[in-house]
Amino acid sequence: MYSQKVMDHFMNPRNMGEIEQASGVGTVGNAKCGDIMRMYIQVENDIITDVKFKTFGCGAAVATSSMATELVKGKTIEEALKITNKSVAEALDGLPPVKVHCSLLAEEALHAALWDYAQKHNLHIEGLEPPKEDIHEHEAENPKE
Numbered sequence: 498m499y500s501q502k503v504m505d506h507f508m509n510p511r512n513m514g515e516i517e518q519a520s521g522v523g524t525v526g527n528a529k530c531g532d533i534m535r536m537y538i539q540v541e542n543d544i545i546t547d548v549k550f551k552t553f554g555c556g557a558a559v560a561t562s563s564m565a566t567e568l569v570k571g572k573t574i575e576e577a578l579k580i581t582n583k584s585v586a587e588a589l590d591g592l593p594p595v596k597v598h599c600s601l602l603a604e605e606a607l608h609a610a611l612w613d614y615a616q617k618h619n620l621h622i623e624g625l626e627p628p629k630e631d632i633h634e635h636e637a638e639n640p641k642e
């Protein structure tokens with residue numbers, strides 16, 4: 498049911514933890530399943546130099562957050578914004594259809610952390626929208642499966 502990459506990132510999540518005094522922190526949840534994710538980013542000269550996450554959620558949410566942090570690290574903010582739940586799922590060699598929504602948590606938590614960074618530094622990041630607290634509603638608006 499799960500690819501080897503999903504299992505690997507679930508069993509050995511990369512970048513789990515938190516960053517003290519992070520440049521930005523974002524927390525999102527899915528009210529339907531009750532899962533929550535928090536992402537921390539460190540930004541220096543427009544580059545995401547470090548990223549960590551904490552997930553109170555299912556295995557697919559852990560694996561997708563882990564992969565998302567790997568994809569985001571070292572990227573510019575503009576590049577990071579192009580990383581979608583789809584690209585995260587592809588990098589994991591796919592997710593079972595019923596678990597695709599879990600990858601939205603990682604995408605939205607990253608956007609929420611970028612939003613927090615922008616607010617703290619009085620920046621406007623082109624294409625970045627205010628975070629949605631409940632991903633489930635977003636899911637209903639934009640089915641990505």
Ligand code: FES
Pocket residue numbers: 527530531532554555556557558596598599602
């Ligand atoms: Fe909730 Fe996976 S079941 S994020």
